[in-house]
Amino acid sequence: GEKPTDTTKGADVAKTVEPIDINMSLVFTQNELLTQELIKATDKIRERTDGGVNIKVYPGGQLPVYKDNLEQVVNGADWIAVEDLSYLGDYVPDFAALAGPMLYNSYDEYLAMMDTKLVADLTAEVEKKGIKVLNADYMFGFRHMITNKEIKSSADMSGMRIRVPGSQLFISTLTSMGAAPASLPFPETYAGVQQGVVDGLEGSILTMYSTKMYEVAKNMSLTKHFLGTVGLYISPKVWDKFTPEQQQIINEELAAGAISNTTELVKLDSEYTQKLQDLGVKFNEVDSAEFSKLTADVYNQFPAWSDDIRSRIGAELEKIRAAE
Amino acid sequence: MEIYLPIIMLFVLFLLNVPIAFSLIASSLVYFLFINTSIPVSLVMQRFISSASSFPLLAIPFFIMVGSVMNYSGISRSLLSLADSLIGHKTGGLAHVNVALSTLMGGISGSANADAAMQSKILAPEMTKRGYDLPFTAAITAASSSISPVIPPGINLIIYALLANVSVHEMFIAGYVPAFMMALSLMVTIAIIARRRKYAPSRTEAAPAKERLHYLGKAIPALLIPFGIILGMRFGLFTPTEAGAIAVLLCAIIGLFIYRELKVSHFPAIFKETIQGTSSVMFIIIGAMIFGYYMTLEQIPQNVASALILVTDNKLVLLMLINLLLLIVGMFIEGGAAMIILTPLLLPAVLNLGVNPVHFGIIVIVNIMIGGVTPPFGSMMFTVCSILKVKLVDFVREVLPLLFALLVVLMLLTYSEGLVMFLPNLL
Amino acid sequence: MGFLVKNFEEIFASIAISITILMVIINVFLRYGFGFVVPWSEELAVICFIWSVYFGISSCYKHKLHMGVDVVIALLPEKAKIPFNLVVLSFLLVINLILAYLSYDYMMLSNKVSPVMGMSYFTINGVLFLCFSLMTIHTVNFIRSDLKQLFKKQPNTI
Ligand code: NA
Ligand code: NA
Numbered sequence: 021g022e023k024p025t026d027t028t029k030g031a032d033v034a035k036t037v038e039p040i041d042i043n044m045s046l047v048f049t050q051n052e053l054l055t056q057e058l059i060k061a062t063d064k065i066r067e068r069t070d071g072g073v074n075i076k077v078y079p080g081g082q083l084p085v086y087k088d089n090l091e092q093v094v095n096g097a098d099w100i101a102v103e104d105l106s107y108l109g110d111y112v113p114d115f116a117a118l119a120g121p122m123l124y125n126s127y128d129e130y131l132a133m134m135d136t137k138l139v140a141d142l143t144a145e146v147e148k149k150g151i152k153v154l155n156a157d158y159m160f161g162f163r164h165m166i167t168n169k170e171i172k173s174s175a176d177m178s179g180m181r182i183r184v185p186g187s188q189l190f191i192s193t194l195t196s197m198g199a200a201p202a203s204l205p206f207p208e209t210y211a212g213v214q215q216g217v218v219d220g221l222e223g224s225i226l227t228m229y230s231t232k233m234y235e236v237a238k239n240m241s242l243t244k245h246f247l248g249t250v251g252l253y254i255s256p257k258v259w260d261k262f263t264p265e266q267q268q269i270i271n272e273e274l275a276a277g278a279i280s281n282t283t284e285l286v287k288l289d290s291e292y293t294q295k296l297q298d299l300g301v302k303f304n305e306v307d308s309a310e311f312s313k314l315t316a317d318v319y320n321q322f323p324a325w326s327d328d329i330r331s332r333i334g335a336e337l338e339k340i341r342a343a344e
Numbered sequence: 345m346e347i348y349l350p351i352i353m354l355f356v357l358f359l360l361n362v363p364i365a366f367s368l369i370a371s372s373l374v375y376f377l378f379i380n381t382s383i384p385v386s387l388v389m390q391r392f393i394s395s396a397s398s399f400p401l402l403a404i405p406f407f408i409m410v411g412s413v414m415n416y417s418g419i420s421r422s423l424l425s426l427a428d429s430l431i432g433h434k435t436g437g438l439a440h441v442n443v444a445l446s447t448l449m450g451g452i453s454g455s456a457n458a459d460a461a462m463q464s465k466i467l468a469p470e471m472t473k474r475g476y477d478l479p480f481t482a483a484i485t486a487a488s489s490s491i492s493p494v495i496p497p498g499i500n501l502i503i504y505a506l507l508a509n510v511s512v513h514e515m516f517i518a519g520y521v522p523a524f525m526m527a528l529s530l531m532v533t534i535a536i537i538a539r540r541r542k543y544a545p546s547r548t549e550a551a552p553a554k555e556r557l558h559y560l561g562k563a564i565p566a567l568l569i570p571f572g573i574i575l576g577m578r579f580g581l582f583t584p585t586e587a588g589a590i591a592v593l594l595c596a597i598i599g600l601f602i603y604r605e606l607k608v609s610h611f612p613a614i615f616k617e618t619i620q621g622t623s624s625v626m627f628i629i630i631g632a633m634i635f636g637y638y639m640t641l642e643q644i645p646q647n648v649a650s651a652l653i654l655v656t657d658n659k660l661v662l663l664m665l666i667n668l669l670l671l672i673v674g675m676f677i678e679g680g681a682a683m684i685i686l687t688p689l690l691l692p693a694v695l696n697l698g699v700n701p702v703h704f705g706i707i708v709i710v711n712i713m714i715g716g717v718t719p720p721f722g723s724m725m726f727t728v729c730s731i732l733k734v735k736l737v738d739f740v741r742e743v744l745p746l747l748f749a750l751l752v753v754l755m756l757l758t759y760s761e762g763l764v765m766f767l768p769n770l771l
Numbered sequence: 772m773g774f775l776v777k778n779f780e781e782i783f784a785s786i787a788i789s790i791t792i793l794m795v796i797i798n799v800f801l802r803y804g805f806g807f808v809v810p811w812s813e814e815l816a817v818i819c820f821i822w823s824v825y826f827g828i829s830s831c832y833k834h835k836l837h838m839g840v841d842v843v844i845a846l847l848p849e850k851a852k853i854p855f856n857l858v859v860l861s862f863l864l865v866i867n868l869i870l871a872y873l874s875y876d877y878m879m880l881s882n883k884v885s886p887v888m889g890m891s892y893f894t895i896n897g898v899l900f901l902c903f904s905l906m907t908i909h910t911v912n913f914i915r916s917d918l919k920q921l922f923k924k925q926p927n928t929i
Contacts, residue, residue: 358839359843360843360858360859361839361844361859362839362859362862363837364837364838364839365837366837366863366866367839369870370862370866373869373870385873386873386877386880389873389874389877389899390877392874392899393821393892393895393896393899396817396820396824397817397821398817399813399816401820402795402816402817402820405788405791405792405820405823406792409792581799581803582803585795586795586798586799589792589795589796590796590799592796615781615784615785615789616781616830618788619781619785619823619827620827622788622823622824622827623784623823623824623825623827623828623830623831624827624828624831624836624837624838626824626827626828627824627828627831720840726838729838730836730837730838735841735845736838736840737841737845
């Protein structure tokens with residue numbers, strides 16, 4: 021995505037201000053929506069700063085991702101990590117609760133949550149630990165159950181082997197919903213579902229479509245048990261290297277990118293639902309109240325989280341819903 | 345220009361006989377210490393852990409251990425006696441068995457390195473016992489291991505399907521014909537070499553039916569292992585990686601209780617062989633990953649790829665150039681990593697020129713696998729040579745004709761889309 | 772005791788790889804036979820694999836099993852081989868020392884915990900420090916024995 025004109029423009033400015041190269045690392049692949057939006061946003065930043073802020077996007081886990089990604093930021097590398105909020109949990113545990121099960125009913129509710137004082141306080145806390153949250157408004161969809169069986173309640177899920185990422189939050193959540201979670205590497209999952217090593221997986225509509233899981237699993241039960249979101253994190257030390265004008269441009273473009281991402285996501289959700297239906301995938305609603313009740317205990321299973329974190333998040337959500 | 349210094353340094357260290365893994369790591373260290381200081385140097389150590397933290401890599405120790413246990417338990421000998429009674433009167437019989445095994449059992453490990461490691465342990469000792477040169481044996485084992493990842497359900501087929509947005513099913517089915525052609529080309533080459541060198545058949549005439557039946561009977565427990573594994577995978581009892589661990593268990597049980605040749609006193613040696621075989625391979629893989637980290641940060645593979653696309657808009661010329669590029673990249677970077685980096689860059693260009701993405705995927709995978717056997721770098725080449733303790737010079741001399749055969753197949757696959765797409769199009 | 776010290780790497784690597792294999796086998800049986808999944812089995816299997824790999828790397832080093840490209844050394848005259856080898860060994864000593872230092876630094880930075888079991892990365896990253904320290908010691912031993920041989924040989928060649 022780099023344009024040759026940008027570098028020549030940058031050369032003029034380089035005489036006054038040294039251009040800053042930043043690596044942006046994410047696990048999403050090149051053709052996924054989120055990657056495309058971030059490439060667009062960083063291109064705009066490069067253009068508007070005349071090459072002064074050169075953020076190179078490395079998709080597909082080419083550079084360190086997951087916990088290693090955050091480790092780069094915390095140790096002051098010229099780096100932007102793109103990971104979900106639960107990864108901040110290693111530094112400020114309550115952050116992980118914001119990525120907990122059965123919280124949000126809509127994308128807007130999540131975006132409103134990111135504007136609350138609760139989140140502002142946590143953000144200030146994690147900044148002291150060496151992580152500045154640049155933006156946390158990028159989403160990639162609700163996660164549902166992808167299997168070959170209609171799941172409406174916990175009883176339907178009983179004993180089903182469901183592939184989850186290797187994360188305790190996912191394991192606890194799926195267990196409380198009644199499934200037997202198995203952490204399988206993602207590349208082995210397709211053949212795993214096809215041959216019956218696992219009975220299904222959980223993931224978003226976009227994941228089901230783009231990873232071809234519909235070839236081997238024909239049902240999607242809309243549990244909405246997690247909302248897939250990511251934040252963009254940078255070291256405060258690196259952030260301070262930018263001029264105030266540059267900082268403003270970065271904030272503006274990332275915010276604009278997030279809005280564009282959400283708009284596209286809503287479009288793609290309905291587009292891909294239609295495409296999946298055309299390919300023979302059946303969708304069904306579930307008993308959300310039951311799953312909400314069952315997963316409530318997950319919030320007590322992480323000793324590092326504050327005792328009242330679930331009720332504080334709940335209170336904010338009530339305020340958000342009342343305001344709608 | 346200084347960003348190319350690590351590549352120059354790598355070649356110098358190689359010539360000085362510095363172990364390969366250390367050459368890769370030391371040249372990368374120069375980059376992170378002196379050339380790019382935007383990342384704290386200690387964090388380079390992340391890559392030492394993350395390069396080894398992948399569940400599918402466990403296939404390597406598992407299948408090396410399978411090979412080792414099979415040798416101590418008499419399983420390999422009974423399998424080889426059966427093979428020998430069937431085709432031992434033909435020139436180059438066991439060499440053909442080596443190729444056939446990679447093709448038939450390829451789907452089990454799905455990993456070229458695991459396949460190369462296992463067959464180095466099982467087949468190579470028997471082949472040398474029956475008069476084949478060790479370097480020739482090593483070359484066949486390495487070259488034929490390139491077939492395994494092309495056979496479903498190879499992980500590379502899946503990763504490519506995801507990257508290129510094509511059907512995983514189609515990729516799986518598209519793999520069969522190319523894999524078969526690779527096997528055939530190797531067998532033809534081996535037949536020619538064996539005849540020229542007058543490798544004596546291990547027996548003067550075909551074994552009588554009675555003898556064949558005798559060896560078949562003795563080999564039945566041993567034959568249960570591959571069948572058990574393939575069935576277990578087809579019925580979803582375990583994943584390809586897990587199959588390796590199950591195979592260890594099966595071999596140990598059969599060796600201890602049926603053939604009764606395996607003794608508890610063999611286990612220290614089995615463990616030592618497994619650990620050393622795994623670690624010498626893993627150290628090179630880790631070194632290659634760290635060198636790949638430097639290349640990725642400098643976007644060297646991408647720059648070369650975009651330069652290529654600017655050179656030509658002729659479909660056939662571009663495919664040829666891409667073949668060359670992938671071969672060279674496959675020399676330096678581990679296959680899966682190379683594919684992840686290059687596919688998104690090359691695909692739009694070739695799609696524009698009307699290349700079918702499934703066809704292109706097969707070209708990419710076959711190409712990178714051949715790169716893994718091509719000197720001066722290549723993961724399967726290193727795997728086989730370090731386990732069999734073959735000198736690289738000797739290996740290179742022997743592998744050249746086999747490489748030539750594989751390259752001919754690659755050319756055929758590249759320029760006749762029908763060969764690859766014939767099966768998927770039937771669906 | 773001497774056996775323990777001499778085969779330190781091999782013993783630890785064997786224990787670690789045994790745990791890896793057992794974890795994977797047990798997981799398959801539990802999952803298929805009892806529909807029961809051990810969520811942390813994959814993570815533990817991989818961590819033990821990493822330990823076994825790095826102890827194994829040091830073991831291979833001790834037994835000179837890491838491959839190099841032997842073209843040039845094959846061309847050297849017999850007399851030049853030991854001095855040439857000493858140069859390479861000194862280079863390896865420097866690299867191993869740097870890697871041991873960097874691993875120590877990295878080990879002390881570890882504030883991550885493993886995603887499922889919550890195990891501290893200190894214990895995982897620590898194996899790097901052990902591995903490169905052991906290889907530093909082995910290199911010193913190689914240099915010592917090469918030097919001994921060099922000075923023993925000198926009177927004969929004159
Ligand atoms: Na083979
Ligand atoms: Na190569």
